[in-house]
Amino acid sequence: MGIHFDAAERVFCLDTPRSSYRIGLTDAEGFVTHLYYGSRVPDSNLRQTLWYGFERPTVYGETGDQVRFTGSIPSEYPTAGVGDFGTPCLAVETADGGRACALRYAGHRIYGGKPKLNGLPATFGSESDCTTLEIDCVDAVLQLEVTLCYTAFENLDAITRSARITNRADAPARLTSALSACLDMPNRDFDLMTLYGFWSNERMPCRRPIAWGRQGVASERGISSHEENPFLAVMEHSATQTQGQVYAMSFVYSGNFLAEAALTQKEQLRLVMGIHPNGFCWTLEKDEAFQTPEAVLVFSDTGLAGMTHTFHDLYREHLIRGAYRDKARPSLVNNWEATYFDFDTEKLLSIARTAAKSGIEMFVLDDGWFGERNDDTNSLGDWFVNEKKLPGGLKYLSDEIHKLGMQFGIWMEPEMVSPDSELYRAHPDYALQNPGRVPTLSRHQLVLDLSRQDVRDCIYAQIHAVLSSARIDYVKWDMNRPLANVWSAQLPADRQGELYHRYMLGVYELQERMLTDFPHLLLENCCSGGGRFDPGMLYYSPQIWTSDNTEAVDRLRIQEGTALVYPLSSMGAHVAACPSHTNRRVTPFATRGLVSLCGCFGYELDLTKLTESELNEIPGQLENYHTYGDIFRTGDYYRIASFAENGEYDVMMAVSKDQKTAAIVYVQVLSREKHPSPVIYPQGLDKTVRYRDSLTGTVLSGAGWMYGGMALPQMQGDYLGKLIILQATEA
């Protein structure tokens, strides 16, 4: 496995347990061409599908014998201006206005492990986890060096890619596009799958046949967004949850992105992923380098479940960091939907006392504790406690909550400033806005120019003071609007195109600083719900608030789409009040508990207003979370039935890695009277092990359950659920 160079064939061979990736060098020119990606193969020289048959491809020769366009061959990193008419990964504008760029192989290195990406989130791995290949390419005319970086994981069918572009010329080079990865391949009967959505309905899976031309998803909002997620997969039309080939790409980045699939008239498919070129331009002075973020490629020949398992394992083990990477997350109660801005110390403590009695482990104080904030019109940027509301400050509250035996967390929105704030009155230039133009407000707020070191330092000093002022165990880092009026007072005119990316680097730097100074902190990212649920954020926070839509039935779809790529352990999932604040639906407390069990469990309601019987359910829900939470957090996830698809019921399943315990969460959204029970087919069990079903006591082999099926329990009524445990037994 790993990576080696077949020098005779001039082919780089990257192999993972079940996938192979081949990169060839053309003879004369040394173009870096894509030969193959897919199921594991022993061969190096897989040139047989190229236009030029078995001869090594010869294209675009400046020497003259054969002058062809670079687009004639599949490329690892297509460049603009020399005859590749697809979406380029790299477009460069030179000082003389030239736009042509052609890269040729110059050398390579293969080594164990994986380098960090300076200032950027990225997957990591030790020498025994993975092998890295760096291919150096050069455009001699431009004196531009491009290093293509690939890492193949030893135990996972994942290959990561990024590029580092260095200008060696005396004159500056302007990058107008610098994507992270390209995958050229012959088309098959492929479908395209992406995750679309909007606020309160994030990450709905969308699968459709690939059509001619360019299609895909993108964000130009400065955040990865509610609307599209930085993920794309193509799969055989016949592929299912468990069968068929799937090629997926996921972007370890939280800002503007492009994820595109383009089908050409010649039946060639090109997938590209990277920072969106719109609004992007980066100037490199001599010897300066630009590092692209990382794209993750996953291949599965066991359908969508295979893809999902690889992403979950990779992100859990090689992306999420920190004290909570392998630890159970505390159950929490958050006061947002309980009180909104209307609270005082006593109200909060009364919720906390009820929580403590019920066994909830952490209290989270949401928006409204700082500045003069009693609604959302002011005070962002003024991160000092409102003592009128909270006498004794966070310290008093935190101490009281810790005395109850609970941990304490707070909400912050460090990337924002309200025009009605002390910070804005003192430093209006700290906000992103165009001179002379009325700024675009959203939720009454502006975005801070985090590309600026002075702005970051000012905000960080406040964060540091807050986190040092009391015992704070958790921070919910929110971000409640997309970027507009993206102009910085500190960047020259010809560098404004760097601002979106510099902003993201600024956010990453702030979160890194905070985690370095407060390593015990549990960070949960949030963006008006799930507007920045992406792998970039997971590098900093092991969990992300999934959606502001906390209603259990809607959550089924949101959590299903999210779990396609992201581990269950990363999804904040809370039991909320009824009627739901989002859609007024009324669902049983038990069902809300069941749906939340599939993520980082918590409550988002006024516990003091619950009925006696609801309160009595909490200890049981917490016990389930403590007993089975591990299986959801660390096990293999299977989508057994989807309410989004069948309109009736939802079944998800998680199997512990040792295959001894499986938890099945069944929600009957709509009941059908006298209808025979649906039969489901559990997955992921050990065929030879015998499992007892917690509901009926039936004992069957794993094979018996998986092939024979399980009739779902009969329940009368809508919105009802059951947790079914299959436990390995000697019986």
Ligand code: GLA
């Ligand atoms: C966003 C978050 C919510 C809550 C509010 C507070 O909408 O997604 O969970 O924190 O902000 O203003």
